[in-house]
Amino acid sequence: MSDIIKIKTEYLNKLKNVSDLKEINQIKSELFGKSGKISDEFKKLGSQNSEERKKISSELNDTKSELQNLIEKKIKDIEINEINLKLKNERIDVTLPERTFNRGKIHPVSQVIDEISSIFSEIGFSVEEGPDVENEYNNFTALNTPESHPARDMHDTFYLDKNKKFLLRTHTSPVQVRTMLKGKPPFKIIAPGRTYRSDSDQTHAPMFHQVEGLHIDKNINMAHLKGCLNYFIKEFFEVDKIKMRFRPSHFPFTEPSAEVDIGYEMKDGKIIIGEGDQWLEILGCGMVHPNVLKNVKVNPSKYQGYAFGIGIDRLAMLKYGINDLRAFFETDYRWLSHFGFDPLDVPSSYRGLSR
Numbered sequence: 489m490s491d492i493i494k495i496k497t498e499y500l501n502k503l504k505n506v507s508d509l510k511e512i513n514q515i516k517s518e519l520f521g522k523s524g525k526i527s528d529e530f531k532k533l534g535s536q537n538s539e540e541r542k543k544i545s546s547e548l549n550d551t552k553s554e555l556q557n558l559i560e561k562k563i564k565d566i567e568i569n570e571i572n573l574k575l576k577n578e579r580i581d582v583t584l585p586e587r588t589f590n591r592g593k594i595h596p597v598s599q600v601i602d603e604i605s606s607i608f609s610e611i612g613f614s615v616e617e618g619p620d621v622e623n624e625y626n627n628f629t630a631l632n633t634p635e636s637h638p639a640r641d642m643h644d645t646f647y648l649d650k651n652k653k654f655l656l657r658t659h660t661s662p663v664q665v666r667t668m669l670k671g672k673p674p675f676k677i678i679a680p681g682r683t684y685r686s687d688s689d690q691t692h693a694p695m696f697h698q699v700e701g702l703h704i705d706k707n708i709n710m711a712h713l714k715g716c717l718n719y720f721i722k723e724f725f726e727v728d729k730i731k732m733r734f735r736p737s738h739f740p741f742t743e744p745s746a747e748v749d750i751g752y753e754m755k756d757g758k759i760i761i762g763e764g765d766q767w768l769e770i771l772g773c774g775m776v777h778p779n780v781l782k783n784v785k786v787n788p789s790k791y792q793g794y795a796f797g798i799g800i801d802r803l804a805m806l807k808y809g810i811n812d813l814r815a816f817f818e819t820d821y822r823w824l825s826h827f828g829f830d831p832l833d834v835p836s837s838y839r840g841l842s843r
């Protein structure tokens with residue numbers, strides 16, 4: 489029996505019983521690899537005379553393609569078998585009930601912060617941030633509130649050390665200081681964020697949110713402050729007209745200072761902003777005190793401007809009809825799924841300010 493026939497018989501036999509790809513690949517390389525059996529036979533051809541070579545090479549080519557075809561067919565069979573097995577074992581039962589999943593919601597406070605940022609950005613304010621842990625200087629002293637000042641007690645501050653050098657910021661006003669210290673005027677920023685005071689009841693939580701506003705330039709006056717707040721409140725509450733009143737007040741860091749109330753009325757248990765003769769306080773504001781400007785190396789004889797601080801949680805409660813502030817921070821998923829926002833809900837204040 490010639491070598492070629494021997495190889496052929498041996499491997500046809502072997503191939504009959506193969507059932508996995510690994511074995512097939514092994515056989516493939518035994519036959520057709522660099523020093524595979526068939527490859528070797530081809531190498532031997534060189535030493536034959538031309539007539540023999542013709543005969544043997546045609547026999548060899550036939551054997552080669554016969555074996556190759558068989559191998560290909562085996563591979564296909566094995567693959568089909570594997571797929572069939574998979575289909576059998578991994579059958580999907582479309583009648584099974586779906587798996588439940590919880591879709592996240594945007595917290596009303598986050599939503600309102602986005603809305604506020606978007607409204608102010610339309611009139612040229614950029615957004616700044618400051619840390620929740622502040623030093624006493626930025627939170628009080630630089631804001632014209634020296635150590636013995638009674639306003640310090642009013643803030644029910646959470647101090648973080650015995651020497652009262654570090655604290656949880658009691659308002660977002662220290663971001664005014666940080667912003668002015670790191671840059672040069674003009675400044676036109678808002679700074680939303682968390683604030684802390686030791687206080688808790690239906691309308692006060694120890695952690696709450698404010699947005700600070702600051703606009704300093706060469707000719708900024710109270711009329712600009714009024715115009716800016718008027719625009720903001722209308723956009724925020726999505727009304728064409730509002731009633732707004734400035735009440736004289738006192739903050740150490742502004743002079744003059746005012747608190748702003750907006751007019752509202754109750755209709756069928758709902759609060760209507762911009763109508764009626766009830767007043768609701770929503771923010772504090774004023775012209776930045778010259779001492780504050782001096783503390784942050786801004787020359788008050790050249791630059792002046794206004795600042796304001798708005799309680800964000802209060803705005804969110806008013807706009808979305810939520811009446812207990814504490815629920816905001818109880819992380820109750822049922823509450824969030826009721827009052828939260830879908831990520832794709834676009835508030836009208838985002839839709840271009842065309843009104």
Ligand code: DAH
Nearest residue numbers: 659742772773774795796797
């Ligand atoms: N920081 C004040 C507070 O928390 C609010 C405030 C009032 C901020 C007047 C201001 C301002 O920027 O000008 O009570």
